[in-house]
Amino acid sequence: MKPQKKPEILSPAGNLKKLKIALEYGADAVYGGVSHFSLRNRSGKEFTFESFREGVKYTHNKGKKIYVTINGFPFNSQLKLLQSHIEKMADLNPDAFIVATPGVIKLTQKIAPHIPIHLSTQANVLNILDAEVFYEMGVRRIIAAREISLKDAISIKEALPNLELEIFIHGSMCFAFSGRCLISALQSGRVPNRGSCANDCRFDYEYYVRNPDNGVMMRLVEEEGVGTHIFNAKDLKLLEHIPMILESNAIDSLKIEGRTKSSYYAGITAYAYKMAVRDFYKGSFRQEIYEQELDTLKNRGFSDGYLIHRPYEKLNTQNHQTAISEGSYQVNAEVSEDGKFALCKFTIRPKEAKEIISPHSPSIRDCENELGRIFTKDGKKFLQFHKILLENGKELEAIHSGNENRILLPAPLPPFSFLRQKIE
Structure with missing residues (x-):
């Protein structure tokens, strides 16, 4: 099948410098946000309203796009503040809002009908039925759940050809189903889908058994070499599948995770994937070259996630040894x-x-x-x-x-x- 349209490389913008670096190294678009309505509290605090406005202007001056993340799950007490935030962001004229809930979709349409809406991966869209519901609500693009298969993405595109589809191709993976994790909330009181995940899945855990008759607690001895990082997911890297993804004609945007990662990460991921996409269309895809660049990044080990294989078919998605990121x-x-x-x-x-x-x-x-x-x-x-x-x-x-x-x-x-x- 002949490719029809080059998908964009979409990079994380954790702050103004990272935004500039991602664009300089090849990103076609960036995403980021201000305040706790953006689903990365740490990165949201790195942008002020003024510096984010500068970032929007800088991006548009380069002829590229910027999407504003407003994909947290608000409480009733936050709705007035959310409305004010949407109004301020709309004044900057970004290229889209990334939102996660039907209520926020309606609110953004009411306040800023001229701003396109992208549905966050937090909405966990995996099938045609859900995609159709959000499309009928006016959503321009769906950022599919990380657990979606390429086959299902193609089916959605065939059913809804005017709906844009975006998938994650690189970055940290959530232990749970695209952010639906309760471990952080239970242990740290920090709720993942409200932007404050404490990354408890990266911690080192010990195993115990308790005898209910006498209350004796015993620590289990682990098998040597197995480790205790029982929830720790490897990082996603879909580089080897780029040709298959592009040939499908189903994907409009290739998204890189990592607003809290380093400036070097922002640059090298954009650089490697932009080079891979460019070379594919030139007929000279050179996987080893792009792999070498991505391997220089600090990582927890790599997995190709679930786009090609279903989650229950995967045996190599966890790193039980260490949560420390290492690179070459x-x-x-x-x-x-x-x-x-x-x-x-x-x-x-x-x-x-x-x-x-x-x-x-x-x-x-x-x-x-x-x-x-x-x-x-x-x-x-x-x-x-x-x-x-x-x-x-x-x-x-x-x-x-x-x-x-x-x-x-x-x-x-x-x-x-x-x-x-x-x-x-």
């Missing part, structure tokens, strides 16, 4: 928006070469001066400092993470480039 590379520094400075994220010393990663790497020219040199090796760009000179003129023998002083670069680099090193 360490990020040493982030380059400033003007390209003249770097901010240290991990130890940098003179004479140590760091790889430069940027969507504009081919435009970086080799050079050398008293500050350092930029050179090419095996088709990759590297930077080696001769001396660590800070913006304030102070010279250091080495610089470590936590030092907020900016480092002078030997030559300007593309905005938001990263310096990184392979972990041996």
